[in-house]
Amino acid sequence: xxxxxxxxxxxxxxxxxxxxxxxxxxxxxxxxxxxxxxxxxxxxxxxxxxxxxxxxxxxxxxxxxxxxxxxxxxxxxxxxxxxxxxxxxxxxxxxxxxxxxxxxx
Amino acid sequence: xxxxxxxxxxxxxxxxxxxxxxxxxxxxxxxxxxxxxxxxxxxxxxxxxxxxxxxxxxxxxxxxxxxxxxxxxxxxxxxxxxxxxxxxxxxxxxxxxxxxxxxxxxxxxxxxxxxxxxxxxxxxxxxxxxxxxxxxxxxxxxxxxxxxxxxxxxxxxxxxxxxxxxxxxxxxxxxxxxxxxxxxxxxxxxxxxxxxxxxxxxxxxxxxxxxxxxxxxxxxxxxxxxxxxxxxxxxxxxxxxxxxxxxxxxxxxxxxxxxxxxxxxxxxxxxxxxxxxxxxxxxxxxxxxxxxxxxxxxxxxxxxxxxxxxxxxxxxxxxxxxxxxxxxxxxxxxxxxxxxxxxxxxxxxxxxxxxxxxxxxxxxxxxxxxxxxxxxxxxxxxxxxxxxxxxxxxxxxxxxxxxxxxxxxxxxxxxxxxxxxxxxxxxxxxxxxxxxxxxxxxxxxxxxxxxxxxxxxxxxxxxxxxxxxxxxxxxxxxxxxxxxxxxxxxxxxxxxx
Ligand SMILES: [Zn+2]
Numbered sequence: 001x002x003x004x005x006x007x008x009x010x011x012x013x014x015x016x017x018x019x020x021x022x023x024x025x026x027x028x029x030x031x032x033x034x035x036x037x038x039x040x041x042x043x044x045x046x047x048x049x050x051x052x053x054x055x056x057x058x059x060x061x062x063x064x065x066x067x068x069x070x071x072x073x074x075x076x077x078x079x080x081x082x083x084x085x086x087x088x089x090x091x092x093x094x095x096x097x098x099x100x101x102x103x104x105x
Numbered sequence: 106x107x108x109x110x111x112x113x114x115x116x117x118x119x120x121x122x123x124x125x126x127x128x129x130x131x132x133x134x135x136x137x138x139x140x141x142x143x144x145x146x147x148x149x150x151x152x153x154x155x156x157x158x159x160x161x162x163x164x165x166x167x168x169x170x171x172x173x174x175x176x177x178x179x180x181x182x183x184x185x186x187x188x189x190x191x192x193x194x195x196x197x198x199x200x201x202x203x204x205x206x207x208x209x210x211x212x213x214x215x216x217x218x219x220x221x222x223x224x225x226x227x228x229x230x231x232x233x234x235x236x237x238x239x240x241x242x243x244x245x246x247x248x249x250x251x252x253x254x255x256x257x258x259x260x261x262x263x264x265x266x267x268x269x270x271x272x273x274x275x276x277x278x279x280x281x282x283x284x285x286x287x288x289x290x291x292x293x294x295x296x297x298x299x300x301x302x303x304x305x306x307x308x309x310x311x312x313x314x315x316x317x318x319x320x321x322x323x324x325x326x327x328x329x330x331x332x333x334x335x336x337x338x339x340x341x342x343x344x345x346x347x348x349x350x351x352x353x354x355x356x357x358x359x360x361x362x363x364x365x366x367x368x369x370x371x372x373x374x375x376x377x378x379x380x381x382x383x384x385x386x387x388x389x390x391x392x393x394x395x396x397x398x399x400x401x402x403x404x405x406x407x408x409x410x411x412x413x414x415x416x417x418x419x420x421x422x423x424x425x426x427x428x429x430x431x432x433x434x435x436x437x438x439x440x441x442x443x444x445x446x447x448x449x450x451x452x453x454x455x456x457x458x459x460x461x462x463x464x465x466x467x468x469x470x471x472x473x474x475x476x477x478x479x480x481x482x483x484x485x486x487x488x489x490x491x492x493x494x495x496x497x498x499x500x501x502x503x504x505x506x507x508x509x510x511x512x513x514x515x516x517x518x519x520x521x522x523x524x525x526x527x528x529x530x531x532x533x534x535x536x537x538x539x540x541x542x543x544x545x546x547x548x549x550x551x552x553x554x555x556x557x558x559x560x561x562x563x564x565x566x567x568x569x570x571x572x573x574x575x576x577x578x579x580x581x582x583x584x585x586x587x588x589x590x591x592x593x594x595x596x597x598x599x600x601x602x
Contacts, residue, residue: 075134
């Protein structure tokens with residue numbers, strides 16, 4: 001499990017890099033502003049990290065439930081028109097996005 | 106293998122993605138359907154829309170556990186779900202739901218026979234995750250995204266690096282393909298990408314007292330046994346060559362991904378995605394952990410079919426199948442089940458085995474189906490086998506009858522009687538045929554009586570003549586006895602003269 005890199009201060013260049021990966025377009029002013037905010041958030045996480053957790057098993061889910069499942073039955077999909085309703089661009093029945101490398105899930 | 110005083114030992118591990126044959130997706134009720142109109146099988150969950158809540162498909166869990174049990178894995182008492190960061194539009198949530206540190210199945214093994222040896226391959230883990238959608242970049246200017254496949258349940262099976270060559274890796278892949286189909290957990294249609302292989306390959310090279318280990322290469326997304334085999338062979342050669350040229354060895358961080366080019370028949374470096382290895386796994390707060398109850402796992406285990414490898418062994422001994430022919434009857438589970446059912450109806454096992462391999466396989470091949478696909482009830486096979494065993498029909502008549510059974514619902518005995526294919530065991534009738542054969546072939550009779558060296562051949566010839574005269578109806582056993590009797594009756598006067 002990767003630990004948050006809390007000691008690192010987030011600067012505008014790092015915000016710009018993450019924004020690029022997330023395909024968000026941010027202005028230079030926004031990068032500056034988010035850098036300050038993200039640094040604050042991470043320093044809060046750093047404080048949490050110092051909490052004594054010896055002997056406490058990690059919590060993976062805030063609800064105390066297990067085995068929430070459904071039977072394998074087909075439910076109606078919403079249809080192509082609804083699926084594409086919010087798409088900035090379409091190509092036939094597909095979402096049209098800037099050319100990308102092959103995914104690799 | 107050893108080349109120029111350098112000993113090269115390939116080290117190969119395999120990751121296999123198996124698409125599970127559920128009706129609906131892993132986290133939503135959208136149908137799994139290959140070739141449907143793009144995005145027609147989507148909903149807020151698999152589109153990754155804000156506020157949508159995924160709910161686990163119970164059948165996907167059960168299928169995964171079936172595979173885990175078949176691979177002798179430890180089944181987790183608690184499995185949780187993790188988000189794996191993923192920056193590509195074919196999975197629009199920006200993460201893939203997978204299992205990071207608590208896979209459903211772990212620490213198993215699989216045994217199979219290869220090149221007359223029993224091979225045991227360790228299974229590191231098998232975990233459940235969702236597939237991504239499809240990126241179509243036919244047009245270079247943009248990508249077209251179809252999310253019908255997004256959220257499809259995949260079981261990722263990871264072996265330890267226990268393979269030492271392309272042949273045995275392919276054989277394992279073939280066996281695993283048969284296994285998941287046997288278990289009914291996947292159609293494993295290779296053309297539709299329902300089973301995909303990613304071998305990890307490197308070499309341990311010994312030169313004198315020195316040992317070198319080359320960087321690991323993962324070949325991505327192979328979807329045929331042929332390309333799996335070819336990619337491994339190519340990588341073994343390429344890495345040996347590269348090591349000679351550069352001397353580069355394995356270090357932390359120099360593992361590489363390559364893709365297989367089916368036209369050039371070579372692996373090619375893949376453009377590395379930016380920070381693609383930084384998955385930043387974290388637990389998915391939307392999903393409750395899953396804790397399979399031991400009682401339920403036991404029930405699933407009870408319900409498991411006999412698996413192909415032990416079934417092959419059993420078929421060889423019970424049905425007296427030649428070892429090389431057994432897989433032909435075991436590979437298709439419906440056909441193997443049919444053979445067992447026919448035996449359960451009282452059919453003679455050895456005869457059923459012989460007939461399944463001969464004329465029943467022939468009819469199936471001619472109709473481009475399996476023997477089960479001939480859609481005959483199990484007792485039909487049993488009835489025909491037993492007609493041969495009791496000597497009512499001979500092998501030729503049985504083959505003709507099998508053809509007739511495909512379009513005639515009557516008892517095979519009735520058909521054989523109607524068409525005059527029944528063998529006669531009537532001693533008087535056969536004695537008349539024997540006498541006719543002896544009378545027509547005095548030379549053979551003389552050979553049989555006068556020359557011990559020719560006795561065997563002469564009797565065989567006379568038996569053949571009886572069959573010819575009777576139109577194949579004379580029971581061979583009774584015929585043999587009557588020929589013997591006729592010859593010994595004839596021998597006394599001859600000996601006296
Ligand atoms: Zn859906």
